[in-house]
Amino acid sequence: MATPVTPPIERFYRHTVREGSCLIWTSTFAGTKSRRPQFRATTKMSEPKVYAHRWIYEQVVGPIPEGYEIDHTCKDGRCVEVAHLEAVPPAVNQSRERQILCTRGLHDLSSPENCRWDNKGRRRGCIQCKRAATAARYRRNKGGQ
Numbered sequence: 561m562a563t564p565v566t567p568p569i570e571r572f573y574r575h576t577v578r579e580g581s582c583l584i585w586t587s588t589f590a591g592t593k594s595r596r597p598q599f600r601a602t603t604k605m606s607e608p609k610v611y612a613h614r615w616i617y618e619q620v621v622g623p624i625p626e627g628y629e630i631d632h633t634c635k636d637g638r639c640v641e642v643a644h645l646e647a648v649p650p651a652v653n654q655s656r657e658r659q660i661l662c663t664r665g666l667h668d669l670s671s672p673e674n675c676r677w678d679n680k681g682r683r684r685g686c687i688q689c690k691r692a693a694t695a696a697r698y699r700r701n702k703g704g705q
């Protein structure tokens with residue numbers, strides 16, 4: 561009798577441990593700068609290893625669009641909880657970690673003082689650009705008189 565093959569998804573969850581709302585990868589990691597969870601979906605040693613967070617995302621949510629990265633919304637790179645994973649274009653992932661730039665790419669809108677806010681507390685553009693535009697209009701009007 562052949563030994564029953566453990567489904568990959570079952571083997572996947574054996575490598576995890578629950579920490580609060582996060583599901584932490586306990587198996588191997590790859591990479592030097594940012595360590596990413598690594599997983600071999602088959603038992604064949606010839607098969608390449610894949611990134612665990614990308615693999616589980618594709619199993620549960622669906623295919624990751626070409627060139628997209630998986631962003632950890634909980635900011636824990638060891639986490640493979642699907643609810644914490646989001647497929648984003650590479651640029652979005654970087655700007656989230658650093659800053660949110662205004663539409664002209666000049667000002668950091670992650671600083672609240674750089675933002676215009678509406679009465680519902682939503683960002684409504686860049687206050688610096690708005691000031692610059694107002695000042696330019698003022699200069700133009702003065703110059704025309």
Ligand SMILES: [Zn+2]
Nearest residue numbers: 582634639644
């Ligand atoms: Zn998490």
Ligand SMILES: [Zn+2]
Nearest residue numbers: 662667686689
């Ligand atoms: Zn601006």
